[in-house]
Amino acid sequence: MNDRSIIRLENIKRYFQVGEETVHALRGVSFSIKEGEFVSIMGASGSGKSTLLNLLGCLDTPTEGEYFLDNIPVSSMGKNERSTIRNRKIGFIFQSYNLLPKTTALENVELPLLYNPAFNMKERHEKAKKALEAVGLSDRLNHKSNQMSGGQQQRVAIARALVNDPVLILADEATGNLDTRTAFEIMILLQELHRDGRTIIFVTHNPELAAFTSRNIVLRDGKIIKDGLNEHIESAQKMLDSLPKQED
Amino acid sequence: MNIGNLIKISFRALSNNKMRAFLTMLGVIIGVASVITMLAIGQGSKESIRSQISEMGSNMIMIQPGAEMRGGVRQSSDDMQTLKLEDYYALRDKTRYITACSPTVSSSGQFIFGPNNYPGSLSGVNQAYLDIRKLSIDDGTIFSDQQIAAAAKVCIVGKTITKNLFPNGDDPIGKVIRFNKIPFTIIGTLKEKGYNSMGMDQDNIVLAPYTTVQKRVLAITYIQGIFASSVSEKMTDQAMDEVTQILRTNHKLKTTDDDDFNIRSQEEISSMMTSTTNTLTILLACIAGISLLVGGIGIMNIMYVSVTERTREIGLRMSIGAKGRDILSQFLIEAVILSFTGGIIGVILGIGTSFIVKFALSWPVSIQWYSVILSFGVCTITGVFFGWYPAKKAAELDPIEAIRYE
Known part of the structure; x- marks a missing residue:
C-alpha cells in the first residue's frame, strides 16, 4: 500500500432546494482515501450516503467544498468533463446490476470502452475478456444477461467496472439483491480485488458488511460520525465456508 | 466517441x-x-x-383551311379552297423551323380487288408524309418525284387494306386495285401501326401521289390540308408562328383580318x-x-x-x-x-x-x-x-x- 491519494474531500456541502425548504444532505464532509484502501461507507437512509456516492461518482457536484479525484479537482467540472472522468477513472457497481438486457456478457463488459475512442475493437474485446476471466466467468463470455443468475450478473457488472482500469471502484449496495451465499461470493471477489491493490468504496446500509472492509466511515445526518481503520478484516471466504452446506 | x-x-x-x-x-x-x-x-x-401520340408524330403540325365565312355561314374545311399548292411550296422552301411538309387531299370510297372490297380513304400526299406521320415502308417502294409529277396511278397500302383485299395472303405488290373505277397499281405496303389512343385504325390507309388524287380522283386544284414536322417538339410553337406568318403573307391578309386557316399541333393535343x-x-x-x-x-x-x-x-x-x-x-x-x-x-x-x-x-x-x-x-x-x-x-x-x- 502506498500513500497516493485517490480521493480528497474538503469540507463538502450539498444542499437541495425542495420547494421553500433547503435540505442539507451533506453538512461539511472531509476525508481522503489512499490507493489500495477498501472503504465501507455506512449510514441509515437519509444519512446522506446516496448524495455522497453521487458526488464521489462525479454524477453530481457539491454546493460547497472541493473534491479531488486522483488529484484532479472535480467540483467545477462541466457535465461532459465529468462524463469523461467517470469513463476513465471510475468503475460503478450497482445494486441491481444494470446490465443491458438481451446482451452478452462480453458486450456488456465492453460498454465503457465503447465510449473511449482510445480503444479499437480488438483491444476492447481482449480487455473485456480479461476482465471477465478476472471475475471467474471465462466460460460465460457469450451468455446473454437474462440467461444468468443474479450472482453471475453481478460478476459481469464487476467485470464491467474493472474493464477501464479505474482508479476507484464504487459499489452501491452491491450485495443488496443477492442471497447470503451469493453475497459472500461477491464479497470474496471484492476482497480479492482489494488484495490486488484496487481502491474500492462500498456504500451500504448493512453494518455487518463493514467487517470485511479495511476502513469504515459512518454517516449520520450529513456528517461523518465515525471514521476508523478496521484492524480485524474478516475473510468472506471463511464466512462462506462456515455457512451450513446447501442441500439440493 | x-x-x-x-x-x-x-x-x-x-x-x-x-x-x-x-x-x-x-x-x-x-x-x-x-x-x-x-x-x-x-x-x-x-x-x-x-x-x-408521338407514334402519330409528336412534332406534327396540321394546317387546314378554315374560318371562312360565306354570307354568314362558316364553311366546312373540306369545301374551302383557301389552301393552294403555292402555300405548300412556300412552306417547303421558306421555313427554318419545319423539316418536312406534305400537302394532303383525300377522298373516301371503296377499294376493290376482284371479289373483295373494303371502305377506306385515299390520301394524296408526297414522300415526306411518311416521316411526318411516322409511317414506314414494309415492302416495295414509295412513289418517286416523277410519279408525282406525272400523276401516276400508283399507291401504297396499309395492313388493313391488304388483309381485306388479299385474304389469301397473296403478295399485293404489283396488283392493281380499283378506287372509284380508277385503277391503282400497288407499289408498296406499310408497316403495321395498330390502333391509336382514340381508337382509330391507323392501318386502314392508302397513299397515292397528291397530284393523282387532285387531278384524277377529285379534279380540284386546291389542297385540303398541309401536314408538317417542326424541327423538334420544343420548336413547335416557333414553327407554328412561322407558318402563320408565311400563310398570311401568301394569302395577302390585312392585319385586321382573321386567319383563313387553322393550325393545330400534336403537342397541343398531347398536353391536353x-x-x-x-x-x-x-x-x-x-x-x-x-x-x-x-x-x-x-x-x-x-x-x-x-x-x-x-x-x-x-x-x-x-x-x-x-x-x-x-x-x-x-x-x-x-x-x-x-x-x-x-x-x-x-x-x-x-x-x-x-x-x-x-x-x-x-x-x-x-x-x-x-x-x-x-x-x-x-x-x-x-x-x-x-x-x-x-x-x-x-x-x-x-x-x-x-x-x-x-
Missing part, C-alpha cells in the same frame, strides 16, 4: 427488439413503396399516352391529354406522401416510448461515461437506421410492386428514379426530424435519477 461505435451501439439496441424495429419500419416501408408505385403508375399512363393524368399522379403522390408522414410519426412514437422504457439503460450509459451528445446521437442514429432501412426495403418493395402491376395487370408502369431518390430522402429526413425530439429528451435525463428509475 466515434461514429462507428455509435452506429454499433445503435444497431445492438435495435437488434434487441427486432419485432418492434420491424413494425416501426413498416410505416416507412409502406410510405416509400406507395410513393414509388403510385408515381410509377401515374407516369406510366402518361408515357403511354405520350408514346401513342396528359394534363388529366398529371392531376391524377399528383393526387396519388399526395396520398402516398401522407402515408410516408404517418410512417415518420410512427418512428417518433416508438422512439419516444423507447426512451421512457430505456431510462435505466440511458442512466447506466451516462454513469459509465456517455456524454449527453453520445446519447442524443445514439437515439438519432437509431431513428435514422430505422427510417433508412425502412426506406431501402420500401424502395425494393415499391419497385417490386411496380413490376408486379406491370406484368400481372399489364398496366403501363414507368418507375421514376427521382421518386426513388425523393421518397428515400424524405424518409431519412423524417427519421432525423422525428427522432430528434425523443433523442433530445433522452440526452437531457439526469443520470442519478435515470439509473434508479423503476
Whole structure:
C-alpha cells in the first residue's frame, strides 16, 4: 500500500432546494482515501450516503467544498468533463446490476470502452475478456444477461467496472439483491480485488458488511460520525465456508 | 466517441427488439413503396399516352383551311379552297423551323380487288408524309418525284387494306386495285401501326401521289390540308408562328383580318391529354406522401416510448461515461437506421410492386428514379426530424435519477 491519494474531500456541502425548504444532505464532509484502501461507507437512509456516492461518482457536484479525484479537482467540472472522468477513472457497481438486457456478457463488459475512442475493437474485446476471466466467468463470455443468475450478473457488472482500469471502484449496495451465499461470493471477489491493490468504496446500509472492509466511515445526518481503520478484516471466504452446506 | 461505435451501439439496441424495429419500419416501408408505385403508375399512363401520340408524330403540325365565312355561314374545311399548292411550296422552301411538309387531299370510297372490297380513304400526299406521320415502308417502294409529277396511278397500302383485299395472303405488290373505277397499281405496303389512343385504325390507309388524287380522283386544284414536322417538339410553337406568318403573307391578309386557316399541333393535343393524368399522379403522390408522414410519426412514437422504457439503460450509459451528445446521437442514429432501412426495403418493395402491376395487370408502369431518390430522402429526413425530439429528451435525463428509475 502506498500513500497516493485517490480521493480528497474538503469540507463538502450539498444542499437541495425542495420547494421553500433547503435540505442539507451533506453538512461539511472531509476525508481522503489512499490507493489500495477498501472503504465501507455506512449510514441509515437519509444519512446522506446516496448524495455522497453521487458526488464521489462525479454524477453530481457539491454546493460547497472541493473534491479531488486522483488529484484532479472535480467540483467545477462541466457535465461532459465529468462524463469523461467517470469513463476513465471510475468503475460503478450497482445494486441491481444494470446490465443491458438481451446482451452478452462480453458486450456488456465492453460498454465503457465503447465510449473511449482510445480503444479499437480488438483491444476492447481482449480487455473485456480479461476482465471477465478476472471475475471467474471465462466460460460465460457469450451468455446473454437474462440467461444468468443474479450472482453471475453481478460478476459481469464487476467485470464491467474493472474493464477501464479505474482508479476507484464504487459499489452501491452491491450485495443488496443477492442471497447470503451469493453475497459472500461477491464479497470474496471484492476482497480479492482489494488484495490486488484496487481502491474500492462500498456504500451500504448493512453494518455487518463493514467487517470485511479495511476502513469504515459512518454517516449520520450529513456528517461523518465515525471514521476508523478496521484492524480485524474478516475473510468472506471463511464466512462462506462456515455457512451450513446447501442441500439440493 | 466515434461514429462507428455509435452506429454499433445503435444497431445492438435495435437488434434487441427486432419485432418492434420491424413494425416501426413498416410505416416507412409502406410510405416509400406507395410513393414509388403510385408515381410509377401515374407516369406510366402518361408515357403511354405520350408514346401513342408521338407514334402519330409528336412534332406534327396540321394546317387546314378554315374560318371562312360565306354570307354568314362558316364553311366546312373540306369545301374551302383557301389552301393552294403555292402555300405548300412556300412552306417547303421558306421555313427554318419545319423539316418536312406534305400537302394532303383525300377522298373516301371503296377499294376493290376482284371479289373483295373494303371502305377506306385515299390520301394524296408526297414522300415526306411518311416521316411526318411516322409511317414506314414494309415492302416495295414509295412513289418517286416523277410519279408525282406525272400523276401516276400508283399507291401504297396499309395492313388493313391488304388483309381485306388479299385474304389469301397473296403478295399485293404489283396488283392493281380499283378506287372509284380508277385503277391503282400497288407499289408498296406499310408497316403495321395498330390502333391509336382514340381508337382509330391507323392501318386502314392508302397513299397515292397528291397530284393523282387532285387531278384524277377529285379534279380540284386546291389542297385540303398541309401536314408538317417542326424541327423538334420544343420548336413547335416557333414553327407554328412561322407558318402563320408565311400563310398570311401568301394569302395577302390585312392585319385586321382573321386567319383563313387553322393550325393545330400534336403537342397541343398531347398536353391536353396528359394534363388529366398529371392531376391524377399528383393526387396519388399526395396520398402516398401522407402515408410516408404517418410512417415518420410512427418512428417518433416508438422512439419516444423507447426512451421512457430505456431510462435505466440511458442512466447506466451516462454513469459509465456517455456524454449527453453520445446519447442524443445514439437515439438519432437509431431513428435514422430505422427510417433508412425502412426506406431501402420500401424502395425494393415499391419497385417490386411496380413490376408486379406491370406484368400481372399489364398496366403501363414507368418507375421514376427521382421518386426513388425523393421518397428515400424524405424518409431519412423524417427519421432525423422525428427522432430528434425523443433523442433530445433522452440526452437531457439526469443520470442519478435515470439509473434508479423503476
